[in-house]
Amino acid sequence: MKADTLRGHLDALLLAVLDGRKLHGYAIIEALQLRSDGALDLPTGTVYPALRRLERAGWLTSEWDVVSGRKRRTYHLTRSGEQALAAERTEWREFTTIIGGVLGA
Amino acid sequence: MKADTLRGHLDALLLAVLDGRKLHGYAIIEALQLRSDGALDLPTGTVYPALRRLERAGWLTSEWDVVSGRKRRTYHLTRSGEQALAAERTEWREFTTIIGGVLGA
């Protein structure tokens, strides 16, 4: 998949993958790979800054924990993050309807 | 619709709207509005540079004509533009499948 087609949808992906569970950054990347059958292989330099941005926006919170000697920052959705996710899903449906309509069935 | 979600899909839209017909820049903008029920209202500063980019890429050709005193640059797809459109459509299906899959049904 061309890289830049993702642009504007990264937030939605990150929120969706955290829906109903807590994950740390590295696990988020793996979860996205898994859910997309390997199609989404996001570089760390893309994901980590995005997570911090979402946290600053109040959609995520995080805490540090240590698992077998390794430090992890575990993220989970806030209530406003859940609302944002719902909004992103709606927007996604509109987006695909519009573009799909122009591209033709 | 958030503006930047379009990013990466503009080429596909322009190629699709020119599929099987010739249009000039201004008419392309109107055609996109029409096909999207007004959702896509692209500024000229977005469309004209994109058309020239696609022409440089060999996917479009253009010729000048004059209609009731106004100069128009009319674009149409080249053969490789048609192939590019087919590729863009395939990519679009993959893209929506992948992202849609992650976002959840």
Added chain:
DNA sequence: GGCTACACATAGACTGACTACATGTAGCCA
């Protein structure tokens, strides 16, 4: 004479995802 719609175009800013780099631990294997 002024306004609106038509029609093309460029310069520059801005944004968001990318590449490349930096750091460090745990566990395996030779």
Added chain:
DNA sequence: TGGCTACATGTAGTCAGTCTATGTGTAGCC
């Protein structure tokens, strides 16, 4: 014990593509 791989987080700088703002000019209406 030394090196490799997987795990894990993070920053700096780049780059592409779309946007905003601006500019030019014609036709037709009122």
